[in-house]
Amino acid sequence: MRAFGFACLAAVSIAAAGVGAACNEHFPTPPVAAQDAGPAVDGGPLESTPPAIVPPDQRANASSSPVVFDALRGGVWTANGDVGTISYVDPDTRTLVKEVPIGQDIRSVALSPDGAWLAAVDRAAGTVTLLDAEALVDSAPHVAQRVLAAGNHPRACVWDSANPRWLYVAVEDDAAVLVVDRTLGSVVDTIPVARMPAGLAVSASRTEIYVTHRIDADMTVIDLSVRAVAAEIPLADEPFSTPLVPNGTPFGAESMAIIANGRRAWIPHELLARTHPIVFNETLFPAISVVDVLARTEVQTDPASNNTDGRKNLFAAISLLGPDGQPEVFSQLCGVAMHPNGFIAWALACGSEDLLTFDVNQGIATDVVRGLPGDHPAGLTLDDKGARVFVMDDQSHTLITLDTDMGNVVGHTTLYGDPIVLVGADPVDPQLRAGLTLFFRANPNKGTLTTTNRDWMSCGGCHLDGFGSTNVRLFEALAPADPTQDAQIGHVGLADNFSTVATPTATDFDPHDVLVALADQGGLLPVDADGGDTDGGGAVQPSAPTPDAVTMARQLAMVVARDLPAHPTWAQQAGSGPNLAWDTEFCGSCHPTEYAAWKTSVHAAAGADPMMGFCNGVERGLAGPGIGRLCVGCHDPVGARTGDFSFQTGRGVTCIGCHDVQLQVRAGGNGDLQAAAHDWTQDHKAWALASLQKLRQPEFCGGCHEQFVPGTGLVGISTLAEYTAGPFQGNTLCVDCHMPKTAGVADHHAAGGNVYLAQTVIGDAKLLSEQTAHLKATLALSPVRVAGGVLVTVRNVGAGHSFPTGTTDIKQPWLQIEALDGSGKQLAVYGGLQDGLVPSGAARLGIDLAQADGTVLLRHELTKTTRIPYDVRVPPGEAQVLFVPVPDALPQGTVELDAVVIYGVVRTTFYRDAVGDPGATGPSIEMVRVKLP
Numbered sequence: 001m002r003a004f005g006f007a008c009l010a011a012v013s014i015a016a017a018g019v020g021a022a023c024n025e026h027f028p029t030p031p032v033a034a035q036d037a038g039p040a041v042d043g044g045p046l047e048s049t050p051p052a053i054v055p056p057d058q059r060a061n062a063s064s065s066p067v068v069f070d071a072l073r074g075g076v077w078t079a080n081g082d083v084g085t086i087s088y089v090d091p092d093t094r095t096l097v098k099e100v101p102i103g104q105d106i107r108s109v110a111l112s113p114d115g116a117w118l119a120a121v122d123r124a125a126g127t128v129t130l131l132d133a134e135a136l137v138d139s140a141p142h143v144a145q146r147v148l149a150a151g152n153h154p155r156a157c158v159w160d161s162a163n164p165r166w167l168y169v170a171v172e173d174d175a176a177v178l179v180v181d182r183t184l185g186s187v188v189d190t191i192p193v194a195r196m197p198a199g200l201a202v203s204a205s206r207t208e209i210y211v212t213h214r215i216d217a218d219m220t221v222i223d224l225s226v227r228a229v230a231a232e233i234p235l236a237d238e239p240f241s242t243p244l245v246p247n248g249t250p251f252g253a254e255s256m257a258i259i260a261n262g263r264r265a266w267i268p269h270e271l272l273a274r275t276h277p278i279v280f281n282e283t284l285f286p287a288i289s290v291v292d293v294l295a296r297t298e299v300q301t302d303p304a305s306n307n308t309d310g311r312k313n314l315f316a317a318i319s320l321l322g323p324d325g326q327p328e329v330f331s332q333l334c335g336v337a338m339h340p341n342g343f344i345a346w347a348l349a350c351g352s353e354d355l356l357t358f359d360v361n362q363g364i365a366t367d368v369v370r371g372l373p374g375d376h377p378a379g380l381t382l383d384d385k386g387a388r389v390f391v392m393d394d395q396s397h398t399l400i401t402l403d404t405d406m407g408n409v410v411g412h413t414t415l416y417g418d419p420i421v422l423v424g425a426d427p428v429d430p431q432l433r434a435g436l437t438l439f440f441r442a443n444p445n446k447g448t449l450t451t452t453n454r455d456w457m458s459c460g461g462c463h464l465d466g467f468g469s470t471n472v473r474l475f476e477a478l479a480p481a482d483p484t485q486d487a488q489i490g491h492v493g494l495a496d497n498f499s500t501v502a503t504p505t506a507t508d509f510d511p512h513d514v515l516v517a518l519a520d521q522g523g524l525l526p527v528d529a530d531g532g533d534t535d536g537g538g539a540v541q542p543s544a545p546t547p548d549a550v551t552m553a554r555q556l557a558m559v560v561a562r563d564l565p566a567h568p569t570w571a572q573q574a575g576s577g578p579n580l581a582w583d584t585e586f587c588g589s590c591h592p593t594e595y596a597a598w599k600t601s602v603h604a605a606a607g608a609d610p611m612m613g614f615c616n617g618v619e620r621g622l623a624g625p626g627i628g629r630l631c632v633g634c635h636d637p638v639g640a641r642t643g644d645f646s647f648q649t650g651r652g653v654t655c656i657g658c659h660d661v662q663l664q665v666r667a668g669g670n671g672d673l674q675a676a677a678h679d680w681t682q683d684h685k686a687w688a689l690a691s692l693q694k695l696r697q698p699e700f701c702g703g704c705h706e707q708f709v710p711g712t713g714l715v716g717i718s719t720l721a722e723y724t725a726g727p728f729q730g731n732t733l734c735v736d737c738h739m740p741k742t743a744g745v746a747d748h749h750a751a752g753g754n755v756y757l758a759q760t761v762i763g764d765a766k767l768l769s770e771q772t773a774h775l776k777a778t779l780a781l782s783p784v785r786v787a788g789g790v791l792v793t794v795r796n797v798g799a800g801h802s803f804p805t806g807t808t809d810i811k812q813p814w815l816q817i818e819a820l821d822g823s824g825k826q827l828a829v830y831g832g833l834q835d836g837l838v839p840s841g842a843a844r845l846g847i848d849l850a851q852a853d854g855t856v857l858l859r860h861e862l863t864k865t866t867r868i869p870y871d872v873r874v875p876p877g878e879a880q881v882l883f884v885p886v887p888d889a890l891p892q893g894t895v896e897l898d899a900v901v902i903y904g905v906v907r908t909t910f911y912r913d914a915v916g917d918p919g920a921t922g923p924s925i926e927m928v929r930v931k932l933p
Helices: 011-017 133-138 430-440 459-463 472-477 512-520 547-563 592-599 610-623 625-635 637-642 655-659 684-696 698-702 719-724 734-738 755-762 765-776 908-915
Strands: 067-070 075-079 085-090 095-101 106-111 117-122 127-132 146-149 154-159 166-171 176-181 186-192 197-202 208-213 218-223 228-234 249-251 264-272 284-292 333-338 344-349 354-359 364-369 377-382 388-393 398-403 414-421 572-574 661-664 673-676 706-708 715-718 779-786 789-796 812-820 826-830 846-850 867-872 879-885 896-904 924-931
Touching: 067 106, 067 377, 067 388, 075 106, 075 117, 075 388, 085 106, 095 133, 095 414, 117 133, 117 154, 117 166, 127 133, 127 154, 127 166, 127 176, 146 186, 154 197, 166 197, 176 197, 186 228, 208 264, 249 472, 264 344, 264 472, 284 333, 333 377, 344 377, 430 459, 430 547, 512 547, 610 625, 610 755, 610 908, 625 637, 637 655, 637 673, 655 684, 661 684, 661 698, 684 698, 698 719, 698 734, 706 719, 715 719, 755 765, 765 924, 779 896, 779 924, 789 812, 789 896, 812 879
Parallel strands: 106 154, 572 673
Antiparallel strands: 067 075, 075 085, 085 095, 106 117, 117 127, 127 146, 154 166, 166 176, 176 186, 197 208, 208 218, 218 228, 249 264, 264 284, 264 333, 333 344, 344 354, 354 364, 377 388, 388 398, 398 414, 661 673, 706 715, 779 789, 789 879, 812 826, 812 896, 846 867, 896 924
8 A cells, every 4th residue: 555644735735725724634644544444435635745737748638438548557447337346457468457346336437647546436326436556456455545425326537637636526416527636535526517417528638627418418518727617519419311311319428538639529429319119220320429629519521521520420421331231230339439649539339339440530430340249348448559449348247458550540450369357256146137238239149039130229229227317318309290190209019018027037927018129129030040130030029929038028127127126116215115103293293384284285195096096996907907006106105115006005295205305217207216214313404404405306396297108108297398398497496386485484285286186085275275376377368259259368377387287188177158147147158068078179278198099098098098189288488279169149138258267177087987976077166267358
């Protein structure tokens, strides 16, 4: 271990460190750690003096990566993902020198420019570990120097190219880049950025750091001199021409590399096309975007130039012919490395498992090494001379070496030696590992059945890490072109919408839906004797699977079960389950006002809502009992966390149902929130204050006020999406309207518009009054008499989301015109109810769901829905124009015509089925009445 004399720094050094002048307070002498001690998570400084500034002529561009070359020692460091270790390899002797346990899921490693410190990011544990690199190589056992808390899902790290003191860490779910001071051994600053930062790069020539984002199509530029965002550089959508030509929205930008001269950055990503439904050779396309970091713009190719300066698209800049003379296909470009000579670059296709070579000046791919050994190459790096490329495989846990011919543009990059094994033992269950390997595989030349056809796409191409944090982008980018004909964005032809995959080892496991997903990717073709797919004919049918296909489905289902243990709800429990004693009455003993309001809230009654219970039963009857878990994730989130999906407790959304939540899973709804149990007798105030800002964000509310059908992706509730597309986004929060504060206490009635529950189940006058006030302030009407009737402009002036919202298909607001006499007595109603029902041709607001043959579904049968034939909602701040036929001859005595919107909280057809009374009518409320001029 390197010895440090922790003397007090001179005043100038202390000032440079940004710390106070009290030497014994900020730089105490740390205790000497024993070699077999555990990680030191806190303590004093790690260095007696800050490291020297790197001379300008020795600085190098650097990018975050799971693999990094150590020029000082001649080895390679790797982050071994879910094995939870890092490894150091000697590529000359082809040996694993040391494997070091670090944590749970190590995604990124970075070596400081002076070679002194190694940083390792643990995404699952939420930490970054700083290690003495020399001691790590030379001594045993391993002792971690410092383990720092790094927020929710840190993903990447990179050291400053000029000042080795600073380490930068991208934290996905905190939308931030942390600044770590290696001298002090602590996090010293946080730089807010756009959502889900994923890749980092530092410039050797400018005081800047660049950030890519996993689901958003832009690059963030951070000015390191002030540690603030200097620019957001958008990546353009690729326009549509034909389905087989690359098009769509940039998606999955997880890394980048800076060209030697520092002027441009290459960003590998995918293009997510608006294909309906998913088609294996039309939905995803590989691409590399080029950004001019000085001009702050994406580079566009000049059509008059011989060079492809801008984006590298498949079949254009990436146009290589195979042995059959046809264009080769590559999938999921995930990493780029630039040769120091500036003339040649390499791009890693992690899905199809290839390494592409690019001529930087021409901007085109010139060569490829197809079918790299190992499973799922996830990162690459060069040695300091550019003589070798090292590729790390994160499923087979191997390191590949390739000879670059010293970066010769007209030469060939070739494999060198056998892969080097990086781990001694894989702690992941072998069947789960097999499933993960299949999940990320888009190479059709492996196994007995392909997962795709012609290298096009893997499961991980859309779902990236798995079933969670990036799914929301699919809903944002894949809006149906014509929902009246097809409202699905994902897989079609599913039997039970994946509800069986939560138990992949069960004897009655049904592989059908998983195999449908593979077939959508172009898979299930037998692999021929030469190691290639048969490319047509002989595909295994999901309805008649072979034993090999069933095995594949079970293994992939284990990935779903790992990510979504309560599937098909996305609600997740981190660690041990919740302590039910620290809920409701326990909280009410200190918070009586909040507790009293909550007890008479719709949230409290959510688990006992008869309408929800009926809907749950309908879906269970259609798609099997497993689908019922979808309701539990939002209507009883604590039950979902404990494995109680019965609704027998009538629990609803309780205190810890919200206040235990740690972060969003970002699946696009279905309770996509991760919660963790807390000892509310110990960390009550600290945790409550820390989590308060999360709970106030619209995205938190959207965890349940957004819903989709697993598999097909059909959106059933879109309240959050409506809000984010409207004028209130960024100005007014959901809680500002629905949980306003009085004397600093938020109203836990959380009133919305569900007067049915207020009247029928809860029976609370105050709640009903609040709900009524919300509804009456929502709409404004502008009626005008026209030939044959009345034309009414209906404006949404009071809701931050559309009206109606939520389970819109089982609500029935309608517009009617009333003829009144001088005393206000109703003489006639036009456009109103007929036999208690709103006619299908009425001037109504809401949506209809329909199955494939066009039949309207009236019991909220989402799992049968394929289209939305009727959709008339009023977005926030916008209007809809409705027409009601009214005869010219009005009843005798008519002195006034009124336009009236009535809000039927539950659609009559649904309500009658739910209560078992064919003559019943659910509650309704008059929202707004305006006299015609």
